Amino acid sequence: MSRKLVECVPNISEGRDAAKIKQVTDAIAAVPGVLLLDVDPGADTNRTVITFVGEPEAVLEGAFICIAEAAKVIDMRQHHGAHPRLGATDVTPFVPVEGVSMADCAELARRLGERVARDLAIPVYLYEAAAAKPERRNLADVRRGEYEGLEKKLQDPNWSPDFAAPYNPKVGAAIIGAREFLVAYNITLNSGDKAHATDIAFELREKGRVARRGRVKPYYQAGELIFYAEGSFPCGNCDFTGATFQETVDHCAAVHGYDLPALMRLNDMDPANPLGQKVRRRGLYSHCKAIGWYVETYRRAQISVNLTDYQQTAPYIVLEEARRLAAERGLVVTGSEIVGLVPFQCLLASGRHYLKAMGKSTGVPTADILQTAVFSMGLGDVSPFEVEKKVLGLPTYDPKALVSMPVHAFTDEVSRDTPAPGGGSIAALAGSLGAALASMVANLAQGGPDAEKDAKLIALAEQAQALKDRLMVAVDADTNAFNAFMDARRLPDSTAEQKAARQAAMQAGLKVAIDVPLDTAKASLAALELAGEAARLGKMASITDAAVGAQMAYAGVRGGIWNVVINLKDITDPTYVAGMQAQCSDLLAKAGDKLAEVTAYIDQKLLDRLNKANK
Numbered sequence: 001m002s003r004k005l006v007e008c009v010p011n012i013s014e015g016r017d018a019a020k021i022k023q024v025t026d027a028i029a030a031v032p033g034v035l036l037l038d039v040d041p042g043a044d045t046n047r048t049v050i051t052f053v054g055e056p057e058a059v060l061e062g063a064f065i066c067i068a069e070a071a072k073v074i075d076m077r078q079h080h081g082a083h084p085r086l087g088a089t090d091v092t093p094f095v096p097v098e099g100v101s102m103a104d105c106a107e108l109a110r111r112l113g114e115r116v117a118r119d120l121a122i123p124v125y126l127y128e129a130a131a132a133k134p135e136r137r138n139l140a141d142v143r144r145g146e147y148e149g150l151e152k153k154l155q156d157p158n159w160s161p162d163f164a165a166p167y168n169p170k171v172g173a174a175i176i177g178a179r180e181f182l183v184a185y186n187i188t189l190n191s192g193d194k195a196h197a198t199d200i201a202f203e204l205r206e207k208g209r210v211a212r213r214g215r216v217k218p219y220y221q222a223g224e225l226i227f228y229a230e231g232s233f234p235c236g237n238c239d240f241t242g243a244t245f246q247e248t249v250d251h252c253a254a255v256h257g258y259d260l261p262a263l264m265r266l267n268d269m270d271p272a273n274p275l276g277q278k279v280r281r282r283g284l285y286s287h288c289k290a291i292g293w294y295v296e297t298y299r300r301a302q303i304s305v306n307l308t309d310y311q312q313t314a315p316y317i318v319l320e321e322a323r324r325l326a327a328e329r330g331l332v333v334t335g336s337e338i339v340g341l342v343p344f345q346c347l348l349a350s351g352r353h354y355l356k357a358m359g360k361s362t363g364v365p366t367a368d369i370l371q372t373a374v375f376s377m378g379l380g381d382v383s384p385f386e387v388e389k390k391v392l393g394l395p396t397y398d399p400k401a402l403v404s405m406p407v408h409a410f411t412d413e414v415s416r417d418t419p420a421p422g423g424g425s426i427a428a429l430a431g432s433l434g435a436a437l438a439s440m441v442a443n444l445a446q447g448g449p450d451a452e453k454d455a456k457l458i459a460l461a462e463q464a465q466a467l468k469d470r471l472m473v474a475v476d477a478d479t480n481a482f483n484a485f486m487d488a489r490r491l492p493d494s495t496a497e498q499k500a501a502r503q504a505a506m507q508a509g510l511k512v513a514i515d516v517p518l519d520t521a522k523a524s525l526a527a528l529e530l531a532g533e534a535a536r537l538g539k540m541a542s543i544t545d546a547a548v549g550a551q552m553a554y555a556g557v558r559g560g561i562w563n564v565v566i567n568l569k570d571i572t573d574p575t576y577v578a579g580m581q582a583q584c585s586d587l588l589a590k591a592g593d594k595l596a597e598v599t600a601y602i603d604q605k606l607l608d609r610l611n612k613a614n615k
């Protein structure tokens, strides 16, 4: 039931011949479960960046098909272009988007690499998060020497491929890896002067800028350039001057928290020979690249930002600092724009940040959090921002799903003489409503003077929102869960083997039909516990809402368990049946105790209030 989404961004060494590019992208798009998002050919680089997404296994297949097709249509012996490359499909990164970790993506990279070397006879290097050695993490290092130097590189014991295959001059080598999602993000100024945007960009980016001393204005052009000289090694970020280079390196690490030699390498300077070189001043954010530019369409200057790890440096962090730096310079940030797509979790984190800053609860529906992000970041400033089109991995409901129906139509549907939707779906809906009421009661009480209590209420509302969404998905999942069993029943059963296969498939299908209501029961018990906590922490005026929430959640537990039990009768594995029965008894006992406790507490509170009023 959990959503898993991986992005894959292969770069192929063909950016001019549209027919060849199409042959590769058509093959990728034909892989079931793969959604082709973008094809970006570059004539100068003679290279095409292809972007597609899907569940991990589908994306793995799509990546393999891409490398196989590119090997057919591209001949590296004829390839020229203004971008370093090692092979026909030069680089293939897997990128975690939703419900998968970096380790999962690194594993996909290794599986692809093994298959590419074995089935396509292409040598494979692994890079970034998939790299087997630290010196292979950096793509530029792996690609050094390029295609032209590959034959020699393959013979170098230090550069033997991670998955070996004989040198193939037509195809070259493939570089496969896993990396973070790249967020391309532009911050727009109320100015058409590119220099304004550049000045702020250089403050923000990790690479920083040339250091100056004695500046008096916020704008950085003023002030004297400084150089490293014998016995004088100035720090670029403050007034410190070391007597030796090492002293300044130690100072930068201790006082400013950065690695000076790494900063110099980032600026193409040799830290082994600092004498006579311009001193650099490091920018504010790691994983952040930025430049200033002027956009004719908007008649505005923008700070164009690339964030290579949005979990380390989030767009809203860079935006807030840009707003501060702009204000210092008499400028205004009018808004910002996401180029391409943004991962759901990235925008969600931004929305949460602004809600927190306003002192509002973050335990609110996802759509509300995203809307807050859109408004706070001014994402609709220069062009419209449509959440459905711009957010990758957005949780959405199929328009044909039961939960997309109006309440009256759904109720009518339940009442008809068809077996589904039935009790299982209704149990999930009840549990979801229970969680929704728990969230409501917590949110109504939030915003008071007691910070500790507030934090508890918000945490409660956040948990309740997650359970509400999980149970809402279960409404349709329960109706669909029986399909696997029904499909299995339709399998042929003429021979003994067919009979055995059909029986096994039916048993597996039944277990799916058990897992869904079991999860409904578990999630509903969690919702019941939250409703109880909401009754205690919430306002007296909404205590009966918590009471109704607890009852609904209990119906979710009880209903889920009934739907587990009815399917157990056809399961032939006695150990499985006994284990499931034990789980159900345990859940039922806990839910019964909880409901009794919550109900007694609420009834007593109501009685106390009645007695007080009648005195």
Ligand SMILES: [Zn+2]
Pocket (backbone or CB within 6 Å): 235, 236, 237, 238, 239, 240, 251, 252, 255, 256
């Ligand atoms: Zn310093």
